[in-house]
Amino acid sequence: METTTLIPTGPPATRPRRSPARLVRAAAWIALAVLLAALPLYIDTAWLKAGQYMMIGAVGAIGLTLLTGQAGQLSLAHAFFLLVGATAYTVLAGPTDEERVIGLGLDPGLALMGAVLISALVGLAFAPVAGRLRGIYLGVASLSLVFLGLYFGQSLDSLTGGTSTGRTPATFELFGFPFSNGGPEIEVLGVPIRQAERIWYLFLVLTAIAFVLARGAVRGRVGRSWRAVRDNEAAATAMGVGVARAKAGAFAVSSAFAGLAGVMTVLWFDILKPDESEYGTYGINVSIAFLAMVIIGGLGSVPGAVVGALIVNGLPQALTLFSGDLGWFGETGGGGLTPILVSSFIYGAAIVVVVLFEPGGLAAIGRRLTGLFRARPREITREETS
Amino acid sequence: METFLQLVVNGVGKGAVFALLALGFVVIFKATEVVNFAHGSLVLVGGYLVVVTRDSLGWVGAAVVGIVSAGLLAILVERLLLSRSKLADANSLALLTIGLDVIITEEIVRRLGVTVPFLGEAWDAQPIQVGGLTLFRTHLVAIGVGAVLVTAFFLAFRYSDWGVAMRAQAENREAAALMGIRSSRVTATAWLVAGLLAGVAVLFIATQDFSGSGLSRGTHSIALAAFPAAILGGLDSTAGAVVGGLVVGLTEALSAQYISFDFSKSAVFLVMLVVLVARPSGLFGTRESTRV
Numbered sequence: 001m002e003t004t005t006l007i008p009t010g011p012p013a014t015r016p017r018r019s020p021a022r023l024v025r026a027a028a029w030i031a032l033a034v035l036l037a038a039l040p041l042y043i044d045t046a047w048l049k050a051g052q053y054m055m056i057g058a059v060g061a062i063g064l065t066l067l068t069g070q071a072g073q074l075s076l077a078h079a080f081f082l083l084v085g086a087t088a089y090t091v092l093a094g095p096t097d098e099e100r101v102i103g104l105g106l107d108p109g110l111a112l113m114g115a116v117l118i119s120a121l122v123g124l125a126f127a128p129v130a131g132r133l134r135g136i137y138l139g140v141a142s143l144s145l146v147f148l149g150l151y152f153g154q155s156l157d158s159l160t161g162g163t164s165t166g167r168t169p170a171t172f173e174l175f176g177f178p179f180s181n182g183g184p185e186i187e188v189l190g191v192p193i194r195q196a197e198r199i200w201y202l203f204l205v206l207t208a209i210a211f212v213l214a215r216g217a218v219r220g221r222v223g224r225s226w227r228a229v230r231d232n233e234a235a236a237t238a239m240g241v242g243v244a245r246a247k248a249g250a251f252a253v254s255s256a257f258a259g260l261a262g263v264m265t266v267l268w269f270d271i272l273k274p275d276e277s278e279y280g281t282y283g284i285n286v287s288i289a290f291l292a293m294v295i296i297g298g299l300g301s302v303p304g305a306v307v308g309a310l311i312v313n314g315l316p317q318a319l320t321l322f323s324g325d326l327g328w329f330g331e332t333g334g335g336g337l338t339p340i341l342v343s344s345f346i347y348g349a350a351i352v353v354v355v356l357f358e359p360g361g362l363a364a365i366g367r368r369l370t371g372l373f374r375a376r377p378r379e380i381t382r383e384e385t386s
Numbered sequence: 387m388e389t390f391l392q393l394v395v396n397g398v399g400k401g402a403v404f405a406l407l408a409l410g411f412v413v414i415f416k417a418t419e420v421v422n423f424a425h426g427s428l429v430l431v432g433g434y435l436v437v438v439t440r441d442s443l444g445w446v447g448a449a450v451v452g453i454v455s456a457g458l459l460a461i462l463v464e465r466l467l468l469s470r471s472k473l474a475d476a477n478s479l480a481l482l483t484i485g486l487d488v489i490i491t492e493e494i495v496r497r498l499g500v501t502v503p504f505l506g507e508a509w510d511a512q513p514i515q516v517g518g519l520t521l522f523r524t525h526l527v528a529i530g531v532g533a534v535l536v537t538a539f540f541l542a543f544r545y546s547d548w549g550v551a552m553r554a555q556a557e558n559r560e561a562a563a564l565m566g567i568r569s570s571r572v573t574a575t576a577w578l579v580a581g582l583l584a585g586v587a588v589l590f591i592a593t594q595d596f597s598g599s600g601l602s603r604g605t606h607s608i609a610l611a612a613f614p615a616a617i618l619g620g621l622d623s624t625a626g627a628v629v630g631g632l633v634v635g636l637t638e639a640l641s642a643q644y645i646s647f648d649f650s651k652s653a654v655f656l657v658m659l660v661v662l663v664a665r666p667s668g669l670f671g672t673r674e675s676t677r678v
Contacts, residue, residue, distance in 0.1 A: 074477070129659060132666045135477055136421045140617045141662050143610075144655030151652040278607045278651075288484060295481055337496070344492045351485025355478045356471050 050317035057309030063257020069300025071250035072230025085262025119259020127248035153274025166273030298361025315343035399525020401635025402532025407612030410580030417576035427490035432456030432585035453585030460581025620671025
């Protein structure tokens, strides 16, 4: 809350000097943005799909790192909120005239925002439970949401389409422009901009928005209150932070990110299909994969979460695409090594290695590397570390 | 009424198995304050070694090998990984066990391939009639074995040197160390006990009577239900683990019959949520007090 101080504060005497480091950083961001925007012109559809999958992971992992890293609440429920977002989008944007499933026929853009909002509200509804529990107790309690999601996904088939067939989500459209192969023909430098390219740009924008919002939250008052609660609830209360509110807020925000990742998931698969067991698109394995991204990236670090997502979600995709050339993964099933299996081994081992040798994850390594080139440490980095 | 009685016997039988698993969680938690997310993979490893060795050793020999190797794996995990990272706090170590669990589970599931072997041939699928009741032998044996092991555990916990040392360490680590208790030995033994119990439990889980499915990824997720058992009893209460196990077993058996089979797994977790909302540290767990 804003408090008025007795001492009048004016603007600082001098504007902070634009240091070379800042310019370098700005240039790096611009270069990255240009690179990502230009990629669809050079890589083929399969790699674009792989990249989109990594962005889904990034959005979800950013949400989880805020909750688990910044606010200190262990959650294994992330996959459940993905399912909530995915279902909400499909229902909100679904056609109204189907007899088997319910659809509200909203504009897909509105449906996306609605799905994010609904996910946040569901997260908020869990807050009374989350607020009472700490650490491992909360982790296991949140696991129950995944099981509830499994049950509801199976039983509410007028919403989800059921486990056997699922249902197709509406094509995403923005102001009448479809993110599919239909609509106006666009060509850039001789490359047709079709579904894969369009979804790539959509996901890129969504990921960028998620990133900027999360960074803002971490650096602002909200992030400070989360960290205060994480480090010591009693002390946070004494400092005037509403503990219950901060915890509930973190859960709602994180669920919103997960919900967005869920919408992206359903657009990526082009089908909403609830799982038949605890292992699947919205199962425990997904919750654990998100946790892996966040741990590998460094708990609480937003860029770390993105890099973690590139590794955990990118590996199986990249290995699959490479395997044709490499011939590593001969037979599928039958006890052979599959790309998914190999990447599970890698990220499982990465978690172990990170906890044992570098609890700060890749973020800490990155900070140390950039620290070599930077004269004075930024104050914010100390706050960001967990 | 007869169905109900039958369900209660089934529920208690399942509950006995969950109690064994939950007891493992609790012992590890008491000794190290680490929650072992890799418990399900200990279960899988024990079961897998039974599958591999039973052709050459016979079922009894294989069962012993399975139980012992689950115990040894637990000790290895503790000695090689957890004991080496004294700096990491208990919550990070819990995350470490998640990573470990992913690796071990994926490897066992890969090795099993398409086979889904049943393990409990000494008692599986031989129902017996008592009056009008059809009782599954697996559940009856599980109740017996569970009762014996739990009693033995509580006696050891109460009277043996290890039990006293263990309780002292759980009470106050530093003070126990100053009294000459070797913390590393107590901790390693705790993991060994937990591993052995997991190895016993799998012989009942991967059966026709218990889950209707052999050793597979599903076994791992059944073992996950021991989590709510341990949590709702209170993570640091051994008696709570047994009570929690029974509650989970009964909830699962009754809700599968009276609500729906799909719902039974969620029901277990729902019961846990309700208990946690009322008592955030479980039924018998010690409440954390915060010092400012």
